[in-house]
Amino acid sequence: MKKHSFKLINTLLVVFPMTFIMAFAGTIRNYGFGKDWFLLLLKSWSIMFPIAYGAAFIIIPNARKLTEKLVSNSKKEK
Structure with a gap:
């Protein structure tokens, strides 16, 4: 599977149930x-899902970079 497809599907499988x-x-x-x-639930979820799915592509790479930075700094301290 291509890396881009994997990223899209993986994010979908996380964001869908969470939202x-x-x-x-x-x-x-x-x-x-x-x-x-149930109608109120679907209305709420239909707004939340696209916002969270789009935001995930901004947040996840930044969180990964910050985590790598924090982990590499903690390794240097040891």
């Missing part, structure tokens, strides 16, 4: 299992 879980938690916390709770 769904967060949308579920937020919907149930704010509205409970009342009337149309």
Whole structure:
């Protein structure tokens, strides 16, 4: 599998369930299992998912660079 395809699919498989879980938690916390709770969940998730998916491509590379920097600094201290 090409590296670019792997990156897209891997990010999708992380962001999809995470945003769904967060949308579920937020919907149930704010509205409970009342009337149309599932529709509210889908509306919330449909906004969260594309934002999180796009943001992941900005955040993940920066987090990786910062982690590498922190880990390499801690190795130098030992």
